[in-house]
Amino acid sequence: MEHVTVQGVEVPAVGLGTWQLTGEECYETVSNALDLGYRHIDTAQMYENEEQVGRALADSDVDREDVWITTKVTPGNARRDDVVESTEESLDRLGIDYVDLLLLHWPNPLVSFRDTARGMAELRDDGQIRHAGVSNFRRWRLRRAREKSTIPILADQVRFHPFYTHGALREYCAKVDTMLTAYSPLAHGGLLDDPVLTEIGERYDKTPVQVALRWVTGFENVATIPKTTSREHLAQNIDIFDFELSESERDRIARPSYLKSTGLFLRNEMGI
Numbered sequence: 001m002e003h004v005t006v007q008g009v010e011v012p013a014v015g016l017g018t019w020q021l022t023g024e025e026c027y028e029t030v031s032n033a034l035d036l037g038y039r040h041i042d043t044a045q046m047y048e049n050e051e052q053v054g055r056a057l058a059d060s061d062v063d064r065e066d067v068w069i070t071t072k073v074t075p076g077n078a079r080r081d082d083v084v085e086s087t088e089e090s091l092d093r094l095g096i097d098y099v100d101l102l103l104l105h106w107p108n109p110l111v112s113f114r115d116t117a118r119g120m121a122e123l124r125d126d127g128q129i130r131h132a133g134v135s136n137f138r139r140w141r142l143r144r145a146r147e148k149s150t151i152p153i154l155a156d157q158v159r160f161h162p163f164y165t166h167g168a169l170r171e172y173c174a175k176v177d178t179m180l181t182a183y184s185p186l187a188h189g190g191l192l193d194d195p196v197l198t199e200i201g202e203r204y205d206k207t208p209v210q211v212a213l214r215w216v217t218g219f220e221n222v223a224t225i226p227k228t229t230s231r232e233h234l235a236q237n238i239d240i241f242d243f244e245l246s247e248s249e250r251d252r253i254a255r256p257s258y259l260k261s262t263g264l265f266l267r268n269e270m271g272i
Contacts, residue, residue: 001039002241004223006179007154009131011068011101013217014238015040017183017225022049025229030056032231034067037238042157042181042225044072044105045090054094064096070157070181072105072135079111083119091128102129103157106136117149124151133157133179139169146176157181160222161191162215165256174220182224185216196252204243207236214240215253 003010016033018026018041026049030041034056043053050071057067071094077086087102102123104116113134120132133155134145146153156173160166160182173180186209191197197208204211209226216224217240226237245253 001037001238002217004179004221006177006221007152009154011155011179011223012038012040013223014038014213014240015042015068015070015223015225016234017227018043018049018053019047019183019227021047021052021227021229023052026052027056029229029234031060033234034060034062036231036235038234039066040068040070040223040225042070042183043094044103045074045077045086046072046105050090050093051095054096058095068100069094069096070101070103071099072103072157073116075104075106075108075111078104078108078113078116080115080119080122083116084122087119087123087128098128098130100130101133101155102131103133103135103155107134107141112148113145114148114150117145117151120149121151131155135181139172142169142172142178146178153178155179155181157183157225159184160216160224161185161187162212162253162255163187163190165254167256170219170222178221180219180222182216182222185224185226186212196255200245200249200253206240206243209233210236210240211245211253213237214243214245215250217241218245218250 002013004013016038021029030053043050071090073083123129131154132151133153135157137156142156170180191212194208197211201208201211
């Protein structure tokens with residue numbers, strides 16, 4: 001497993017996203033991921049699956065300190081006291097003493113990030129979180145958060161794939177040594193049979209999904225958290241570091257399209 005190194009911190013470049021995974025399906029998926037070598041698990045208060053993630057971790061043979069755990073505070077818990085209280089509740093559900101990374105899940109325009117960051121700093125000082133960050137923050141909002149924060153911002157987690165490339169944000173993150181964590185790297189399933197990825201994959205004996213994930217992880221300071229419940233696909237998703245894409249291949253893969261990205265997102269949200 002390769003790692004992303006930001007601010008002197010190493011984070012596994014590929015993790016498991018758990019959005020929409022609940023109950024025993026979540027438990028089994030996280031258990032399989034840990035067994036296959038995943039050491040980066042992403043959850044959130046909004047996902048209502050922290051308990052299952054924690055149970056899978058407790059039942060695995062993997063030591064807690066060897067797994068990077070990220071969870072996220074809901075926007076409604078963005079105020080300082082709510083950040084602290086809700087994170088302590090998350091730790092109880094996860095059954096662990098600390099999370100490696102705590103993110104604010106979405107911006108809350110009614111709460112200054114300065115207040116949110118104070119809560120995160122308190123949690124860090126008490127040893128309940130190791131690092132802090134944000135999610136779904138555009139470049140200007142990330143810049144403002146960094147200016148207001150009393151704690152370093154380690155990461156910004158955003159939707160990121162070949163149709164939604166976040167060029168300005170990605171370049172800014174690289175400039176300020178912040179990790180960009182890519183969720184939905186497969187464009188909500190829109191890349192599974194993509195002809196460009198299929199053609200390139202044939203050269204390396206890789207699937208379109210593996211090519212897409214290698215494209216994502218080829219950027220500086222970028223990690224990714226694809227989601228799948230299939231053990232076979234879990235194994236494939238981390239088997240991507242034995243080949244390198246050429247610059248011309250990377251250029252072909254990147255096809256920014258707001259309309260296409262939005263259409264795939266809405267299709268996924270509506271279950272079409």
